[in-house]
Amino acid sequence: MRQTPLPYRIVTASLLTVAAVYFLVPVYWLTVSATKSTGDLFGTFGFWFADPRPLTRLGEVLSHDGGIYVRWFGNSLLYAGAGAVAATLLSAAAGYALAKFPFPGREGIFNVVLAGVLIPGTALALPLYLLFSELGLANTYWAVLVPSVVSPFGVYLCRIYAAAAVPDSLLEAARIDGAGEGRIFRVLVLRMMTPALVTVFLFQFVHIWNNFFLPLVMLSDSDLYPIQLGLTGWQGYADRQPELYQYTVGGAFLSVLPLMVLMGVLQRYWRTGLTEGSVK
Template sequence: MTDLLDTERPPRRSGRPGTADPGPGGRAARDSSPWWLRRSAVTALCAIAGVYTLLPLVWLLFAVTKTLPELYSGNGFSPSAGFHVFDNVQDLFTVDGGRFGRWMLNTAVYAVGGALAATLLSVAAGYAFDKFQFRGKEKWYALVIAGVLIPNTAIVIPLYLMMANAQLTDTMWSVFIPLVVNPFGVYLARAYSSGAIPDELLEAARIDGAGEVRTFLSVGLRIMAPGALTIFLIQFIGIWNNFFLPMVMLTDNDLFTVAQGLFTWNSAVSQNPDYTRMVVVGSAVTTIPLLLLFLPLQRHWRAGLAEGGVK
């Protein structure tokens, strides 16, 4: 009887329960390519992406050292016969009565003011959506997030009509006001608040007698500082490079942004060929503030973006 049971007992499978035997050659099929080949392929793709990204910047660094005839002759990546950077920059800030300096100042005002206002509004809204309960909370939040899906070009004309009715077109307010609202910043602030601010800490502040505003300013805002910095940098870069909104709202040359001003010069190359050199040098100069702001703060920016991406 025992021998009969032993013969009918199914063979015992090796390995963990619930796992199928890959069969002969299964593991070898999955690991057919060596690890160094996979790593080399990933490294090659990253190198190609890096070269593709940096190539225009390298060309710009070579071009900023050249005179106008040198820009049209030879290879774009060939060095200049002389070093004309300082002469080019001096001409950039003196041509047309120093208009480029005015454009830089306008852009700095738009970017700093708009980024600060958008950051404060986004952090406050994200904190409220995360920590407070009110009627229609999720519906309002879904409506805000829907704004991320709407391209800016689709709302520029309605914004222009609203600003025209308010008689704000061709003023700095027509550019500044639309930049204050940032739906993506609200989303990022709520995600960061949910992952970084424990509810027990807020309850402790309320027990100590702090009101909601004081709790937000003294506790919530301090903890959300890395996330707020991330929102500020994203908004600052977006405003600094913004072109379409100022082009629609502004006609006064003294209110132009750098992007709009360089576009104006580029459109007038047929009248003044030297504008080509000014556009090239101006494009290089406009990247300096972004590099000075982004590179020292990239560690905090990456930390804030990673924390906000947890949710």
């Protein structure tokens, strides 16, 4: 096996190091800043600790204003968790149907799905608000949950993966054995599409967790806010309540922990899901 020339390896390692530093430095700053008081946050060196009391500082974040941050955290888990699970199942069903069931207009529907991938979510926020207002669902949990269950990218990925990873012969054998389409989908197809489904779930969870504009348009009750919208509200009042600067930093630190855990747990499925369907 031919070894890669040393100059190329040095350049590759250097570029990866620069990229790692670029992405990890903000996380390091956030970790350090979350342990500081408001005075130390502005009066000490930003990249080193000063009287670190992480449990005390984070406890203040969680207890401020009657524990509103805990409610925001729970709202984000509800929006991202329920929305990602529903979007994954819907994408799996749609992708499988588009891949394995020929019907008139199938390619046209798939082209519409591809067009949906290109439409930014911010362009749909206002029409969705007007629609949900007419239905009486604005400023409710449903106003954020329902739009979150639609993932054009998930449908696209599931169709590509199902076409490559689910053999027609296996489906025909299951039908000959008397299995219904619903049972085939639940027992065989979902298991075979697990890498793609985990990939869709991860992408959708991160997208919903970081979504800011849709909740901003849909919600006016602070009890329904996700973390991102709540922290923005804190930052807006920080000029009058300086301690909110520290609470915002601490809340931002806590908000990235679920994403880090989820990425670490699902990383191997994510890599597999991105590659298997494209090479089988």
